Amino acid sequence: xxxxxxxxxxxxxxxxxxxxxxxxxxxxxxxxxxxxxxxxxxxxxxxxxxxxxxxxxxxxxxxxxxxxxxxxxxxxxxxxxxxxxxxxxxxxxxxxxxxxxxxxxxxxxxxxxxxxxxxxxxxxxxxxxxxxxxxxxxxxxxxxxxxxxxxxxxxxxxxxxxxxxxxxxxxxxxxxxxxxxxxxxxxxxxxxxxxxxxxxxxxxxxxxxxxxxxxxxxxxxxxxxxxxxxxxxxxxxxxxxxxxxxxxxxxxxxxxxxxxxxxxxxxxxxxxxxxxxxxxxxxxxxxxxxxxxxxxxxxxxxxxxxxxxxxxxxxxxxxxxxxxxxxxxxxxxxxxxxxxxxxxxxxxxxxxxxxxxxxxxxxxxxxxxxxxxxxxxx
Amino acid sequence: xxxxxxxxxxxxxxxxxxxxxxxxxxxxxxxxxxxxxxxxxxxxxxxxxxxxxxxxxxxxxxxxxxxxxxxxxxxxxxxxxxxxxxxxxxxxxxxxxxxxxxxxxxxxxxxxxxxxxxxxxxxxxxxxxxxxxxxxxxxxxxxxxxxxxxxxxxxxxxxxxxxxxxxxxxxxxxxxxxxxxxxxxxxxxxxxxxxxxxxxxx
Numbered sequence: 001x002x003x004x005x006x007x008x009x010x011x012x013x014x015x016x017x018x019x020x021x022x023x024x025x026x027x028x029x030x031x032x033x034x035x036x037x038x039x040x041x042x043x044x045x046x047x048x049x050x051x052x053x054x055x056x057x058x059x060x061x062x063x064x065x066x067x068x069x070x071x072x073x074x075x076x077x078x079x080x081x082x083x084x085x086x087x088x089x090x091x092x093x094x095x096x097x098x099x100x101x102x103x104x105x106x107x108x109x110x111x112x113x114x115x116x117x118x119x120x121x122x123x124x125x126x127x128x129x130x131x132x133x134x135x136x137x138x139x140x141x142x143x144x145x146x147x148x149x150x151x152x153x154x155x156x157x158x159x160x161x162x163x164x165x166x167x168x169x170x171x172x173x174x175x176x177x178x179x180x181x182x183x184x185x186x187x188x189x190x191x192x193x194x195x196x197x198x199x200x201x202x203x204x205x206x207x208x209x210x211x212x213x214x215x216x217x218x219x220x221x222x223x224x225x226x227x228x229x230x231x232x233x234x235x236x237x238x239x240x241x242x243x244x245x246x247x248x249x250x251x252x253x254x255x256x257x258x259x260x261x262x263x264x265x266x267x268x269x270x271x272x273x274x275x276x277x278x279x280x281x282x283x284x285x286x287x288x289x290x291x292x293x294x295x296x297x298x299x300x301x302x303x304x305x306x307x308x309x310x311x312x313x314x315x316x317x318x319x320x321x322x323x324x325x326x327x328x329x330x331x332x333x334x335x336x337x338x339x340x341x342x343x344x345x346x347x348x349x350x351x352x353x354x355x356x357x358x359x360x361x362x363x364x365x366x367x368x369x370x371x372x373x374x375x376x377x378x
Numbered sequence: 379x380x381x382x383x384x385x386x387x388x389x390x391x392x393x394x395x396x397x398x399x400x401x402x403x404x405x406x407x408x409x410x411x412x413x414x415x416x417x418x419x420x421x422x423x424x425x426x427x428x429x430x431x432x433x434x435x436x437x438x439x440x441x442x443x444x445x446x447x448x449x450x451x452x453x454x455x456x457x458x459x460x461x462x463x464x465x466x467x468x469x470x471x472x473x474x475x476x477x478x479x480x481x482x483x484x485x486x487x488x489x490x491x492x493x494x495x496x497x498x499x500x501x502x503x504x505x506x507x508x509x510x511x512x513x514x515x516x517x518x519x520x521x522x523x524x525x526x527x528x529x530x531x532x533x534x535x536x537x538x539x540x541x542x543x544x545x546x547x548x549x550x551x552x553x554x555x556x557x558x559x560x561x562x563x564x565x566x567x568x569x570x571x572x573x574x575x576x577x578x579x580x
Contacts, residue, residue, distance in 0.1 A: 008411050008421065034427070118428030178450045179407075179423040181414035285450075292449035366453050 002186035009182055011149040011175040012037035015105055016045065018153025019077050021190045024103070025051040026074035028065035030058055030084060033117045034173040035107040038079035059084035063091035066102045070095075071229060073220030075157060079105035082115060085124060085131070092166055093132035094231045097254070099208075099216065101160035101167075101195055103153070108172040108284075108335075110362050119362030120173035122284055122335040128168045129313045135251075137258040139265060140168045140313040144287040146180035152310065158193040159265070163257055164215050170312060172335070174285035174364055198225065209236045214257040258314065266316035269308040270323070272298065276305025277328045278374060281320060281344050283309040285364055286333045292367035297374070304374075315343045324352045329377060333357040333365045388444035390527050391452040394517075395437040395469040396461030398426075401514035405459075406438025408518060408536045409528060413442045416532030422450040435468040442527055457525055459517055460486050461499065478525050480517065495524060497559055503552060512552040519556025524564065530557065 009017070016038050027042040039055070046053040052069070056062040059080050066076035080088060085106045095102055108124045110116025124131075128140045139159055141152045149171065156167040198205050198217045207227035208216045219225030228238035233250055235241040241250075258265070272294050273279065280290035287308040297304040307323040309316055324330050324344070330352055332341035341356035348354050357373055359365050392409065394402045403425050414421035420443045426436035439452045454474040460466035460481045470490035473479065481489045483496035497520055500513040507516075515537065522528050534553060541549045 006415055008407070008414055008423070173427070174424070174450070177424065177427055179410060179421075180447070180450070181410075181421050288449050292453075295448055364451055366451075367449050368453060 001189045003183040004186055006181050006183040008179050009146050009184075010037060010177055010179050011143065011146050011171060012107070012177065013041060014146045014149035014182065014184075015079070015143075015153045015169065015171065015176075016041040017184060018150035019103065019157065020045060020049075021150070021184075021187055021192075022154040022157035023075045023192050023194070024077050024157060025049070026066065026069040026076040027052075027078065028054040028056050028062045028069070028076070029078045029080065030056055030062050032059075032081045032084050034109055034176050035079045035081045035084075035105060035171075037176070038105060038107075042077070042079075059087035060091060063088040063095070063102075063104065066104075067091060067095050067098070067100050070100045070102045071218075071221050073222070075101075075103075075161070077103040077105065077157075079107070081107045081109050081117075082111040082124060083113065085127065089127075089131040089133075093134060093136065095166040096132065096136040096138075097134075097231055097233070098229050099164040099218075099254075101164050101218070103156045103160055103167050103169060105153075105169045105171060107176045108170065110360075116362045118173070120285060120335060120364060121360070121362070122172055122286065122339070123360075124170065125312060125334075125336065125339040128170050137165065137255050138168065138313045139163070139165060139258065139311070140170050141267075141310060142170045142283045142312045143175055143310070144284055144308060145175070146178065147182045147184075148310065149175065150182070150184055154190055154192075155267075158191065161195040162193050162215075163261070164195065164218060165258065170284070172284045174288075202226065206236050207238045208234060210253065214253045214260070262314055263318070265311055265314055266319055267310040268316050268319040268323075269310060270319075271306040271308065273305035273307060273323060275303055277303040278305070279323050279327050279330050280304070280306040280370065281309065281323065281330055281332045281340070282306060283312060283334070283340065286335060289365045289367050289370060290333055293370040293374075296367055297371055302374070309340070312340065315347070317347050320344060320347050324348050324354070327352050329374075330354045331357055331370065331373065331377075333359070333370055335359055335365065389447070390442045390456045391454060391474075392440040392442065392457040392459075392527065393437055393452050393455045393469055394440070394459045395435065395465035396459075396514075397465065398432045398434060398436045400461050401511065402436065402438045402461070404540060405514040405518050406440050408515075408533065408540050409521075410440045410442075411540070412528045412532040412536035413440070416535050417529050419444060420447050422447045424451055435462070435465040437465065437469050457521070457527060458490070459521055460489070461513065461517065463487060466490055480521055480524065482513070482517070495520075495560070495563060497563060499556065499559075502555055502559060506555060507548060507552055509548060509552075512548060515549050515552035516556035516559070519553040519558075520560035521556075523557040523560040 110121040232240035282290035410423040479494040503513040504510040
């Protein structure tokens with residue numbers, strides 16, 4: 001694959017460039033630490049390409065604007081952090097039930113509320129899954145390197161379009177602001193997936209009717225296709241229904257369109273896992289500390305390994321099960337009090353010893369801290 | 379590039395510390411771009427973020443390595459530059475034994491170690507260049523000369539690509555003055571201990 005010349009980029013810059021490479025042509029947002037660079041870059045780049053950028057009055061309106069733009073055929077993105085993410089939950093549910101493709105970047109900082117605005121945390125993991133009310137599927141991706149910021153931003157757009165669903169890119173303050181040397185792929189080497197359009201004339205279009213894919217075709221508003229969009233549970237024509245024989249298939253399809261692709265959606269990265277006796281299950285900036293701990297530990301003869309979760313939701317059940325199987329111990333480091341470790345324990349089902357390593361002081365977990373923890377456990 | 383058995387050995391952790399406004403973020407950026415883009419090494423950089431970046435003690439950290447970088451922050455500092463006493467005190471607790479330590483001799487009266495190289499970066503920038511703001515570049519020049527973590531050529535290229543147009547001659551001169559200052563200092567005092575743990579790595 002052809003690569004561009006290496007550059008020193010911040011995570012937030014790489015997310016913006018990834019979004020642009022994936023065809024993002026609409027951004028509405030409200031700047032917030034530590035996600036502001038994304039808003040700033042998009043405010044510069046999109047108008048230069050002839051596309052809209054809107055700074056909205058708040059985060060509720062930001063996601064609302066993205067939903068409208070997406071229904072009009074745009075590839076829309078917004079970027080925010082903790083407090084803004086909370087405000088977006090209402091519209092996130094709307095996007096899920098109306099099946100509107102869009103990408104929401106949440107750069108995690110200390111919370112709740114205003115919390116620690118300039119410090120790193122990983123406290124929004126369960127919020128990204130369950131923040132909006134009602135049961136719904138969720139796709140949440142989590143980068144740990146600047147290169148992954150670019151790749152996962154592209155993937156987030158591709159999955160949003162392919163599955164007609166909002167996709168959350170869950171970054172954190174350390175990944176957002178650290179600079180790394182990266183050689184991005186050449187634009188022509190970036191795979192871009194577009195949503196399926198109706199092939200029937202406007203009069204025949206049934207907006208939520210599906211074929212075997214379970215994913216309805218999305219007509220862009222303004223092209224002559226008239227349809228009803230609602231946050232209520234709806235029938236194939238998009239109008240509200242309470243009939244159990246329509247409601248039940250609606251939910252089944254909403255979940256089924258995602259769950260049938262679990263094996264593709266559950267992205268992980270294994271590091272020195274083959275002969276490991278002790279494994280770290282880690283994600284985001286914390287995966288960097290875990291990988292360093294593996295390197296330092298192996299130099300001392302400890303058989304350590306790591307599984308990095310690139311997809312947090314749907315939770316990568318199968319790869320995590322495989323990574324746990326036959327190990328002496330699994331340690332789950334995270335900058336919260338155990339939001340992913342509880343998932344690991346659920347999947348593990350009591351077979352391997354799983355310990356959480358939560359830290360909430362506004363700082364990164366260090367490799368030494370992890371190695372010391374292992375020494376204590378022995 | 380050396381073939382090392384252990385990737386840890388090629389890793390050099392650099393911390394540039396001072397007060398917000400002394401240009402340490404720029405110094406970190408230039409160092410990272412010099413090592414990463416011109417010398418062809420792997421680099422990662424983080425910086426103080428938040429209130430401390432606007433005054434008080436602030437820092438930029440650059441990891442330089444021949445292998446892919448896992449942990450992007452300093453945890454055992456190999457090379458420490460301090461331009462204020464406050465920064466020297468706040469950010470020297472995790473220096474590796476024998477770490478290279480460079481301090482501004484006028485602004486840091488109590489360096490974290492007796493082995494620190496004390497050089498008048500700010501005074502030289504003020505007196506010889508009439509621009510105290512280039513003390514960061516003077517310090518970079520000295521740092522490269524003393525440690526060799528980055529090539530002088532790469533540093534100059536990266537620096538000139540980052541500074542405002544029109545200030546190139548000033549910055550080039552600041553870099554040379556820093557290098558000269560370091561050479562003279564080391565020349566005078568040949569007993570200056572060299573950190574044996576790293577001298578072969580770089």
